[in-house]
Amino acid sequence: MSVQLTKGESAEMYIKAIGELTLEEALVPISTLASRLGISPVSATEMVHRIVEQGLVEHERYKGVRLTETGKRRAMLVLRRHRLWERFLTDKLKLPWEDVHDLACRLEHAVGTEVIDALVDFLDEPSSCPHGNPIPNSEGEFEYSDGVQLNTLRQGDEGVILRIHPESRDVLSFLAQKRIKPGAALSVIDVDDFDGLLTISINGVDQIIGQRIASHIVVAA
Amino acid sequence: MSQQPEADAPTDLTIADLAPGMEAKVISLQAVQEVRRERLLAYGVAPGRTIQVLQRSPATILKVDQTELAIENDVASRITVTEPNRMKRAFHHGQRRRKRRFRRGLKFLQRRKRNKR
Amino acid sequence: MHNHHPSVELKTSSSIALIGHPNVGKSVIFHQLTGHYVTVANYPGTTVELTRGAATHFPDTAVIDTPGILTLPSRTDEEQVTAQVLFDEPLRVIIQVGDAKNLRRTLQLTLQLAEMGIPLALALNMMDEANHRGVSVDLNLLREHLEVPVIPTIATRGKGIAQLIEQIHKTQKPSFFIQYPDKIEHAISYVESHLPDSNISKRSLALLWLGRDPAAESWLKKHIVSNTYQELLNHRKLLHETGEDSPGTLIRLTRMEVVDRLVNLVLRQTDLGFRGTGVWLGHLAIQPIRGVVILAIVLYVLYWFVGIFGAGILVNLLETNLFGELINPLVTDGIYTIIPIPIVADFFVGEYGLWTMGMTYALALILPIVSTFFLAFGIMEDSGYLPRLAVLTNRVFRIMGLNGKAILPMVLGLGCVTMATLTTRIMENKRDRLLVIILLALAIPCSAQLGIVMGMLASVSLSATMIWLVVIVVVMLSVGWLAARVLPGERSPLLLELPPLRLPIMSNVLIKTLARLEWYLKEVIPLFLLGTAIMFVMQKTGLLDLLIQASEPLVSGWLGLPADASAAFLLGFLRRDFGATGLFLMEAQGLLSPVQVVVSMVTITLFIPCVASVFMIGKSRGWRTSLAITAIVFPLAFLVGGLLKYLLVAIGWGI
Ligand SMILES: Nc1nc2c(ncn2[C@@H]2O[C@H](COP(=O)(O)OP(=O)(O)OP(=O)(O)O)[C@@H](O)[C@H]2O)c(=O)[nH]1
Numbered sequence: 004m005s006v007q008l009t010k011g012e013s014a015e016m017y018i019k020a021i022g023e024l025t026l027e028e029a030l031v032p033i034s035t036l037a038s039r040l041g042i043s044p045v046s047a048t049e050m051v052h053r054i055v056e057q058g059l060v061e062h063e064r065y066k067g068v069r070l071t072e073t074g075k076r077r078a079m080l081v082l083r084r085h086r087l088w089e090r091f092l093t094d095k096l097k098l099p100w101e102d103v104h105d106l107a108c109r110l111e112h113a114v115g116t117e118v119i120d121a122l123v124d125f126l127d128e129p130s131s132c133p134h135g136n137p138i139p140n141s142e143g144e145f146e147y148s149d150g151v152q153l154n155t156l157r158q159g160d161e162g163v164i165l166r167i168h169p170e171s172r173d174v175l176s177f178l179a180q181k182r183i184k185p186g187a188a189l190s191v192i193d194v195d196d197f198d199g200l201l202t203i204s205i206n207g208v209d210q211i212i213g214q215r216i217a218s219h220i221v222v223a224a
Numbered sequence: 225m226s227q228q229p230e231a232d233a234p235t236d237l238t239i240a241d242l243a244p245g246m247e248a249k250v251i252s253l254q255a256v257q258e259v260r261r262e263r264l265l266a267y268g269v270a271p272g273r274t275i276q277v278l279q280r281s282p283a284t285i286l287k288v289d290q291t292e293l294a295i296e297n298d299v300a301s302r303i304t305v306t307e308p309n310r311m312k313r314a315f316h317h318g319q320r321r322r323k324r325r326f327r328r329g330l331k332f333l334q335r336r337k338r339n340k341r
Numbered sequence: 342m343h344n345h346h347p348s349v350e351l352k353t354s355s356s357i358a359l360i361g362h363p364n365v366g367k368s369v370i371f372h373q374l375t376g377h378y379v380t381v382a383n384y385p386g387t388t389v390e391l392t393r394g395a396a397t398h399f400p401d402t403a404v405i406d407t408p409g410i411l412t413l414p415s416r417t418d419e420e421q422v423t424a425q426v427l428f429d430e431p432l433r434v435i436i437q438v439g440d441a442k443n444l445r446r447t448l449q450l451t452l453q454l455a456e457m458g459i460p461l462a463l464a465l466n467m468m469d470e471a472n473h474r475g476v477s478v479d480l481n482l483l484r485e486h487l488e489v490p491v492i493p494t495i496a497t498r499g500k501g502i503a504q505l506i507e508q509i510h511k512t513q514k515p516s517f518f519i520q521y522p523d524k525i526e527h528a529i530s531y532v533e534s535h536l537p538d539s540n541i542s543k544r545s546l547a548l549l550w551l552g553r554d555p556a557a558e559s560w561l562k563k564h565i566v567s568n569t570y571q572e573l574l575n576h577r578k579l580l581h582e583t584g585e586d587s588p589g590t591l592i593r594l595t596r597m598e599v600v601d602r603l604v605n606l607v608l609r610q611t612d613l614g615f616r617g618t619g620v621w622l623g624h625l626a627i628q629p630i631r632g633v634v635i636l637a638i639v640l641y642v643l644y645w646f647v648g649i650f651g652a653g654i655l656v657n658l659l660e661t662n663l664f665g666e667l668i669n670p671l672v673t674d675g676i677y678t679i680i681p682i683p684i685v686a687d688f689f690v691g692e693y694g695l696w697t698m699g700m701t702y703a704l705a706l707i708l709p710i711v712s713t714f715f716l717a718f719g720i721m722e723d724s725g726y727l728p729r730l731a732v733l734t735n736r737v738f739r740i741m742g743l744n745g746k747a748i749l750p751m752v753l754g755l756g757c758v759t760m761a762t763l764t765t766r767i768m769e770n771k772r773d774r775l776l777v778i779i780l781l782a783l784a785i786p787c788s789a790q791l792g793i794v795m796g797m798l799a800s801v802s803l804s805a806t807m808i809w810l811v812v813i814v815v816v817m818l819s820v821g822w823l824a825a826r827v828l829p830g831e832r833s834p835l836l837l838e839l840p841p842l843r844l845p846i847m848s849n850v851l852i853k854t855l856a857r858l859e860w861y862l863k864e865v866i867p868l869f870l871l872g873t874a875i876m877f878v879m880q881k882t883g884l885l886d887l888l889i890q891a892s893e894p895l896v897s898g899w900l901g902l903p904a905d906a907s908a909a910f911l912l913g914f915l916r917r918d919f920g921a922t923g924l925f926l927m928e929a930q931g932l933l934s935p936v937q938v939v940v941s942m943v944t945i946t947l948f949i950p951c952v953a954s955v956f957m958i959g960k961s962r963g964w965r966t967s968l969a970i971t972a973i974v975f976p977l978a979f980l981v982g983g984l985l986k987y988l989l990v991a992i993g994w995g996i
């Protein structure tokens with residue numbers, strides 16, 4: 004069951020990743036992009052050059068990349084398909100929460116707009132993916148609701164998990180194992196001042212998690 | 225499956241049969257010379273522990289816990305291991321190469337088995 | 342390389358020993374506790390001898406930095422040095438420095454140390470790296486189970502050191518106890534009944550004895566009557582013959598079980614493992630082809646920095662401009678006016694003058710080269726590249742009957758043969774150690790010499806450099822190949838831990854470079870002055886001319902060099918870099934043709950090791966070995982040099 008990606012598909016993958024990593028106007032460093040995609044910085048640079056030629060991104064030397072207007076639109080539409088597929092896979096096919104991200108990564112490039120429109124109808128126009136991230140509308144517009152990263156909370160703070168962002172297989176399976184999912188209420192019991200480990204109480208159990216994984220968890224405080 | 229191999233001709237799978245990326249559990253180090261065995265044990269290459277092979281050439285590179293260890297292939301071929309588990313799932317894009325390597329590794333194992341018969 | 346603090350015999354009534362696995366940060370913590378700097382580098386086996394320093398926070402107490410131990414019962418020379426500490430030192434506290442990311446391994450040693458009955462504290466170091474890999478330790482639970490203070494530290498950032506000092510005051514004798522299999526327990530009680538009192542508990546001494554620890558054996562030999570010793574020996578032999586696993590293995594396996602249970606309790610995965618650029622680069626550096634490309638880049642950068650920048654630009658600046666045009670004319674004039682007697686003035690500023698030759702060589706030629714080398718080398722050491730180099734070069738060393746680990750003393754030998762000789766302790770057995778020492782004496786130039794050699798060859802042509810390199814490598818390989826076949830014993834295969842690549846900490850690199858420079862100048866300047874003085878006397882008495890005449894057939898006839906080159910080789914006896922410097926000046930005056938440059942450089946590179954290293958080999962391997970090595974190397978250097986000359990002339994190179 005190997006799926007070989009075509010050139011166009013991997014370009015979509017790149018712009019989607021850049022889109023996810025972009026915070027407003029900031030440039031995304033290529034090294035960040037590479038580690039997000041789990042590839043070496045060399046191959047990332049190479050690919051970036053190719054999609055620059057396609058007019059999807061702008062590259063500022065030594066600083067990073069940013070999506071062009073076309074690129075941004077394309078990226079948001081891929082994101083829309085991706086998150087819709089995730090919904091479908093969890094809600095309808097009952098596949099595991101932590102697996103659907105990777106599966107959707109492969110489905111997102113596959114089909115045309117008719118299928119996606121049908122999917123939207125079938126799913127009853129969902130507003131967010133199973134990991135809590137908003138689904139862009141057909142114009143490619145969406146907004147993240149206000150929230151803060153869990154690692155910025157202090158001892159005694161409480162909140163509800165809004166979303167997991169950015170998503171990746173490793174992060175999701177780690178969180179699934181600890182049963183940390185959007186919608187759950189949590190409170191910070193302790194933040195270790197030596198190594199920054201957070202002890203949180205969630206679903207009635209204490210969990211200890213590191214700063215890095217905590218930065219993937221966005222909570223409404 | 226896990227009988228003790230003779231000193232010189234290990235009969236089971238050894239670390240030298242694993243392809244890069246594979247993980248397996250150590251069965252026995254009996255065929256390794258005593259002083260070296262002690263050192264391997266100290267590093268954590270001990271019966272029952274999981275090791276991962278990172279590289280095969282120019283030397284075998286192992287990962288045990290958070291330790292990376294370089295051993296010569298001759299030593300690697302004296303450490304018997306269990307059947308390797310499936311390689312860590314390599315689903316995400318950009319990891320195709322690793323997947324290919326895994327398939328190559330499997331073929332390698334099958335060929336080895338055939339040869340033995 | 343060298344860091345003996347001029348043997349301050351610390352008279353203290355008690356001491357604190359830092360003990361732990363190799364490369365876990367013992368030396369960094371030693372620096373924090375005493376203010377004394379000892380060499381810190383990112384490879385296992387940096388420290389190979391004991392260093393003592395007065396503890397800043399404890400009156401009348403010495404802190405001892407020890408070589409890392411992988412296994413106890415000790416097996417290698419450097420491990421024995423550490424085991425010895427347990428017997429010989431009035432230890433008040435043992436601080437085990439452990440690697441938090443390798444908890445299993447760390448605790449293995451903790452249990453062993455806890456059995457010794459000496460107050461113990463565990464500094465769990467490298468917390469940053471553990472954290473980075475998403476593993477963390479439930480410290481409270483660990484403390485509870487071990488009943489030993491456990492202090493998390495990040496030594497390189499000074500984190501946790503204050504807490505460590507605080508806890509040292511509170512350490513108590515640990516009460517941790519492991520029940521071994523019956524067979525071992527019986528053996529322990531039998532052995533215990535024969536043991537005298539020692540620093541460590543009888544039980545742990547018995548365990549070390551059963552595991553055949555050489556330090557324990559020699560201590561016992563001295564402290565019990567020979568009859569009893571013989572009885573113990575027989576008992577142990579008998580024990581070995583009954584049963585499959587040796588007592589040592591049984592003991593180890595029991596401990597491993599205990600540790601496994603403990604680790605399952607206290608170790609947690611709290612985050613994702615992070616694979617950064619360091620990991621990626623670390624793996625790239627040991628791949629067959631890409632690794633060699635990286636090596637080529639590293640060598641090129643090194644060549645550029647030391648050979649071109651240090652030996653070229655800096656030397657030129659200092660030698661020609663600063664010394665040649667400014668300082669030396671001034672000093673010369675000054676001396677001649679102060680001291681009107683020509684021969685005495687000559688002694689200071691003449692052709693073989695203490696200042697014009699000795700100090701100028703040392704300060705204008707050698708200093709810039711070794712400074713750049715030590716700096717570059719320090720960075721390389723701290724990055725963790727050297728163990729990877731060992732993997733990459735393993736095949737080459739295999740030809741010489743060695744394993745890649747030999748690269749460590751060899752590379753250290755570029756800085757200082759003396760320390761490199763000590764570092765051969767990290768080789769697995771006597772045979773390997775001897776082989777490395779032979780190669781060190783023969784083919785490894787020191788950095789100053791190397792810098793001069795590279796500078797001179799580069800000024801001739803690239804092919805000159807290549808010829809020199811090929812000849813040296815071929816000679817080294819063939820001598821190694823031969824020696825490996827002559828020496829009895831078996832080659833030991835590579836088995837080496839690869840520490841993570843780390844970003845060098847500039848302050849450490851700088852301190853280290855300065856410490857090495859200080860040591861270097863202290864060693865070099867007196868020798869250079871002595872050499873100059875000898876040359877001066879020989880010249881004035883006419884002995885020099887005599888010698889030059891005597892060696893004429895060898896130097897002019899056989900090697901085809903100008904007769905004056907004899908003087909340079911004479912200097913080479915004292916230090917190889919001194920000799921090379923002499924040749925350098927001859928070339929600068931246009932006295933050497935390209936062929937002569939290559940031939941003289943090959944000869945001086947292979948030339949006998951300097952007096953200091955002959956002395957060091959004599960001390961550590963015996964004088965017979967030392968003499969034998971000298972007797973082989975000396976004729977070989979001239980033989981190869983001469984043959985090369987005939988070859989180059991025959992093919993018409995360089996004309
Ligand atoms: N990241 C990190 N690196 C450390 C820490 N402590 C030490 N190091 C690094 O680890 C390496 C080894 O440190 P050393 O102090 O030389 O280790 P050692 O235990 O004396 O080693 P040997 O003398 O070889 O037994 C050096 O590169 C240090 O910079 C730490 O807490 N965190």
Ligand SMILES: [Mg+2]
Binds near residue numbers: 368381387388407408
């Ligand atoms: Mg040290």
